[in-house]
Amino acid sequence: MNAPTARLLTAEAEGKVAGEPLITLSGIGKTYRRGNLETEVLHGISLEIHPGEFVAIMGASGSGKSTLMNIIGLLDRPTRGSYRFAGREVGSLSADERADLRREAFGFIFQQYNLLAASTAVENVEVPAVYAGLPHQKRVARAGQLLSSLGLGDRLHHRPSQLSGGQQQRVSIARALMNGGTVILADEPTGALDSRSGEEVMRLLKELNGKGHTILLITHDRSVAEQARRIIEISDGDIVAESRGTDEAAPPAHPIAAPRTHRPALLAGLAEACKMALRSLRANLLRTLLTLLGIIIGVGSVVTMLAIGDGAKQAVMDRLASLSPDLLLVRPGAPNIRAAGGTATLVAEDADAIAGLPNVAAAIAEYPYSVTARYGNRDYATQVNATTADFPRARNWPVETGAFFSAADLRSYAPVALLGQTVKEALFPTGEDPVGKFVLLNNIPFQVIGTMTPRGASPMGSDQDDVLFAPLTTGALRLFGQRNVRTVTVQVADTGRIEETQEAIRQLLIERHRQEDFQIRNMASILNTATETQNTLTLLLGSIAFIALLVGGIGVMNIMLVSVTERTREIGIRMATGARRFNILLQFNTEALVVCTFGGVAGVLCGLGAALLFEQLGRPILITPGPVILAFTCAFATGLIFGYLPARKAASLDPVKALAAE
Numbered sequence: 001m002n003a004p005t006a007r008l009l010t011a012e013a014e015g016k017v018a019g020e021p022l023i024t025l026s027g028i029g030k031t032y033r034r035g036n037l038e039t040e041v042l043h044g045i046s047l048e049i050h051p052g053e054f055v056a057i058m059g060a061s062g063s064g065k066s067t068l069m070n071i072i073g074l075l076d077r078p079t080r081g082s083y084r085f086a087g088r089e090v091g092s093l094s095a096d097e098r099a100d101l102r103r104e105a106f107g108f109i110f111q112q113y114n115l116l117a118a119s120t121a122v123e124n125v126e127v128p129a130v131y132a133g134l135p136h137q138k139r140v141a142r143a144g145q146l147l148s149s150l151g152l153g154d155r156l157h158h159r160p161s162q163l164s165g166g167q168q169q170r171v172s173i174a175r176a177l178m179n180g181g182t183v184i185l186a187d188e189p190t191g192a193l194d195s196r197s198g199e200e201v202m203r204l205l206k207e208l209n210g211k212g213h214t215i216l217l218i219t220h221d222r223s224v225a226e227q228a229r230r231i232i233e234i235s236d237g238d239i240v241a242e243s244r245g246t247d248e249a250a251p252p253a254h255p256i257a258a259p260r261t262h263r264p265a266l267l268a269g270l271a272e273a274c275k276m277a278l279r280s281l282r283a284n285l286l287r288t289l290l291t292l293l294g295i296i297i298g299v300g301s302v303v304t305m306l307a308i309g310d311g312a313k314q315a316v317m318d319r320l321a322s323l324s325p326d327l328l329l330v331r332p333g334a335p336n337i338r339a340a341g342g343t344a345t346l347v348a349e350d351a352d353a354i355a356g357l358p359n360v361a362a363a364i365a366e367y368p369y370s371v372t373a374r375y376g377n378r379d380y381a382t383q384v385n386a387t388t389a390d391f392p393r394a395r396n397w398p399v400e401t402g403a404f405f406s407a408a409d410l411r412s413y414a415p416v417a418l419l420g421q422t423v424k425e426a427l428f429p430t431g432e433d434p435v436g437k438f439v440l441l442n443n444i445p446f447q448v449i450g451t452m453t454p455r456g457a458s459p460m461g462s463d464q465d466d467v468l469f470a471p472l473t474t475g476a477l478r479l480f481g482q483r484n485v486r487t488v489t490v491q492v493a494d495t496g497r498i499e500e501t502q503e504a505i506r507q508l509l510i511e512r513h514r515q516e517d518f519q520i521r522n523m524a525s526i527l528n529t530a531t532e533t534q535n536t537l538t539l540l541l542g543s544i545a546f547i548a549l550l551v552g553g554i555g556v557m558n559i560m561l562v563s564v565t566e567r568t569r570e571i572g573i574r575m576a577t578g579a580r581r582f583n584i585l586l587q588f589n590t591e592a593l594v595v596c597t598f599g600g601v602a603g604v605l606c607g608l609g610a611a612l613l614f615e616q617l618g619r620p621i622l623i624t625p626g627p628v629i630l631a632f633t634c635a636f637a638t639g640l641i642f643g644y645l646p647a648r649k650a651a652s653l654d655p656v657k658a659l660a661a662e
Contacts, residue, residue, distance in 0.1 A: 020087060021048040022183070022214060023072060028081035030067055030237075041067050043237040044081065049216065054209040056217040056228035056245065064237040066187060069218045073106050073185045074098045075576060076656040096580045103131055103578020107176025111188035113168040114573045114659065115160040118283035121147055121171045122156045128178040128577040130272050139178075146174040150204065166197030173204055175577065177213075184208060187218045202227050273583075273590040280591060284563070291559045292599045295638070298549030299603025299631045300610060305544060306627035307611035311620035313535070326361075326495045327394070327523040328502055330354070330488040330509070335519050344484035345517040348472060351388070351488045353508060359501045361493045362394040365472055365485040373468065374440040375427040382423050384441060384468045386475025394491040402435045402450025410471045415478065417446040420465040421454045439468075444478050446470060498522060546634070552599070553638035560592050560646035571650050572658030585651040592643020593636065600635030604628055 030042040041064045049055055059065040070076035071083065074090065083090050090101065107128075108114075115124045122143045129139035144156055150170040160168055169189060176184055186205060190198030202224065209215045217228055225231045226245045233241040281288040332345040348365040355363040367386040372379055385391075389407045392398055405416050419427070419434055428434045434448045446468075455464035476483050492501050502520055510516050564571070571584060608623065615621040 020050075021084075022051045022086055023047070023049040024082075024084040024087075025072070026082040026084075028068070028071060028078045028083060030064070030071065030076070031079045041237050042071075042078070045234075045237075045239060047232065047239065049214065051214055052209070052212055054206070054215040054217070054229045054245075056219060056225035056231045057234060058219055058222065058225040058231055059234040060220055063234050065218050065220075065234050068234065069185055069187055069216065070656045072216060073108060073183075073576070074102050075659065076654075096582070099131075099575065099578055099580045102576065103128055104179055105182045107179070107181030107184045108576050109169070109172050109176050109184060109186040109189045110659075111191040113160070113165075113172045113192075114569070114576075115168055115171060115175075116570060116573065117160055118279055120157045120159055121152060121163070121174075123279075124160070124171055125174045125178055127574065128175060130276075131574075131578040131580070131583055132179050143174065143178065146177055147171065150174055164197070165193050166200060169193060169197070169201055170204070173201070173208075177208070179578065181208075181213055183214045183216065185216050185218075188220070189217070190219070190221070190224055198224070273586045274594060276587055277591040277594045280563075280567075281594060287559060288595065291556055291595050292602065294552035294555040295549070295596050295599025295635055296552075296603040296606055298546075298552035298638075299600050299635045300607035301544070301548040302546060302631035302634065303604055303607025303628055304610040304614070306631075307607070307621050307623050308614060308619060309540075310622040310624065310627070311615075314622045315620035325523055326492050326498070328490040328492065328498070328505065329521040329523065330490065330505065331519045331521065332484070332486065332517065333519055334517055344482070345513065346485050346488055347483055348388075348485055350509060350512065351485070353512060354488060354490055354505055357501065357504050357508060359493050359497050359504075360490055362390040362491040364388045364390050364394045364489050366391075366487040366489060367472060367475060367480065367485045368467075368487075369475060369480045371441045371468070371479065373423060373427060374443075375434075375437065378427055378429075380423060380426040382426075382466055382468060384417070384470050384475060384479065386470050386472045386479065388472055391469065394489050397455060398453050400451045400453045401433070402448075404450060404469075405471050410473045413474050413477055414471060415444070415446045415474055416449045416471065417441065418450040418452055418469040419448060420452050420467040420469075422463055422465040423468055424451050441468070441470070442479060446474075549631075549634055549638060553596075553642040556592055556595060556639060557642035557645060559595075560588060560643055561649070563591070564588065564646050564650045567650075568653065568658050568661035571653050572655050572661065575653070575655035576659060581651040584653075585647045588647035588650045589640065589643045592647070593639040596635045596639030596643075600632045603635060604632055607631065 025045055025047040028042055028045040028047075029040065031038050031040045033039075045068060057065045057068060067076065071078050074093075077091070085101065085105070090098065093101065116127070119127075122140060125143035125146060126139050129142065134142075144153075147153060147156055147170075150173060152167060152170055152174070155163060155167060160171070163171065169192075172189075184205070189201050189205070193201065205215055205217065206227070215228070217225070219225050228245040231241075231243045231245050232239055233243075330346065330350070346365075351363045351365040354360060364387055369384050369386060370381070371384045372381050374380075389405060389410060392404050399418065400421075402418065404418060405414065408414075409416055417439065419439075424434055427439060428437075435450060437448050438445045439448060440446075452465070452469070457463060470479075472485070490501075490505065492498050499522075502522055506516070506520060509518055574584060574587075608628070611621050611623055
């Protein structure tokens with residue numbers, strides 16, 4: 001209980017002892033404005049109501065009696081005048097302080113019952129205690145006790161649609177008493193009931209008054225008003241008469257103490273908001289499912305798209321891993337011009353010259369050439385890479401079995417070869433050891449002296465293991481018949497000086513060739529470019545998916561705005577029973593969060609399922625916790641952000657206007 005409300009209730013108790021009025025109205029006026037049109041409904045009403053009184057305010061429809069009750073019950077504010085409750089001016093109270101006082105001192109009984117349609121009798125009676133912070137078990141027990149005392153012990157779990165009018169009004173009375181109901185405001189409580197049910201309600205009100213409750217009865221029926229102790233007649237916004245009713249019983253000597261209430265902790269309030277949110281969402285199941293669908297599609301798209309993007313990036317990077325960042329590739333042909341297949345500007349001696357430069361660990365010449373390999377009765381079309389002895393070190397490609405050819409093999413034009421794994425499996429499918437065997441390359445015999453370790457696919461997707469290796473000199477003499485080379489691969493010792501080394505190679509070759517008839521490709525730059533390209537692709541896919549999630553979030557906001565419009569009366573009921581603006585804000589924002597949380601979980605599961613399906617179809621997929629957590633977090637944030645505007649709209653409603661909504 002907050003300090004202002006505690007002071008009011010303390011003052012109330014002191015006032016009763018001293019015989020002071022509980023409610024004092026002085027010159028209360030109320031004017032409604034619509035554009036330039038002003039309508040004055042109350043004209044300076046002055047009235048005192050003492051503790052324990054049973055007062056009937058009687059008047060014809062439009063006389064201003066309901067407006068007066070709304071002002072007394074703090075559902076509305078007067079345009080002018082003073083309203084003191086238990087000796088304290090309440091006109092200066094904030095909206096939340098007025099809600100606290102409504103919850104802890106007033107109980108409302110409405111003509112149309114104003115029960116929550118989706119809630120049971122117990123849940124309806126609980127509502128004021130929820131906002132008072134009463135623990136769940138205590139409030140359920142008290143709600144059941146109140147309903148049982150009113151003859152509804154066998155109807156605790158029935159919804160309003162399963163109750164008669166008289167039973168619904170008794171549920172409304174129990175709700176008014178839930179937090180003590182020091183002052184009971186009954187607005188035409190018998191108006192919607194048959195005569196028998198109406199008599200029963202009046203009997204209950206008399207019993208409550210006999211127990212010490214202050215009763216204010218609003219009615220247009222004189223026979224009902226005369227059952228009160230005091231009758232105040234109002235007409236056209238003015239009190240025109242005051243008389244005594246037929247009930248002359250003495251007022252009670254002791255005040256009614258409201259049950260001790262507690263300000264609910266945030267976690268407890270959030271838990272109750274979640275329960276109410278689930279109840280409300282279950283009441284509109286189809287709409288909830290359609291809203292969930294938008295979030296599921298958005299979150300699922302984020303998970304799937306990022307898994308595909310990361311998978312594609314990883315696949316490319318795995319292929320690029322074979323291209324060490326410490327390599328420079330020198331190719332024939334002028335810069336920025338795609339070299340033709342027959343361009344012959346590089347020779348093996350260029351590689352030897354480059355090898356003598358500072359920071360060059362190795363420089364190898366290469367000439368790939370298509371051949372037909374034969375062993376026994378098996379032919380296989382493949383490619384031979386005629387190169388030098390430093391190839392395994394420069395390309396970081398070790399030998400699996402046997403040994404790589406040496407510099408002596410190059411000088412002697414030795415007809416030897418090493419097999420890649422694909423060629424080995426094609427020519428020796430039975431697992432026979434190829435080392436020492438002879439294979440024919442374009443009908444020229446070469447002795448196999450080793451096999452290379454598996455390499456996998458290249459960055460371009462080709463099979464790097466589909467190759468043989470032979471000495472460059474032997475290839476030039478016996479296979480392709482020319483001395484130029486197609487690539488000079490340079491391995492640098494210090495990658496931090498790779499740019500410097502690249503420029504040194506450029507200057508050296510210009511000096512040797514008298515022109516720049518070559519191209520130098522920096523593998524580190526290629527790797528960086530590929531990484532940036534894949535990051536851009538992943539970002540693009542993620543952006544598309546996040547747009548889908550944004551659309552889902554807008555759908556949540558639209559549905560929640562519709563929900564606020566449809567449930568305006570419910571909001572008014574909750575405010576009348578003591579809900580603060582924060583309580584309303586929390587409830588509707590929680591509903592949006594619950595939808596997005598369930599949608600986020602389902603979307604993550606659907607997204608993972610879709611990603612695994614793509615993987616079964618042969619697409620590279622990489623699932624990591626990051627995108628999953630990101631997608632779920634975005635779904636949660638979507639509920640928080642897009643649920644706030646409808647929730648704020650709900651929380652800012654005027655209680656009396658909300659109750660009047662259809």
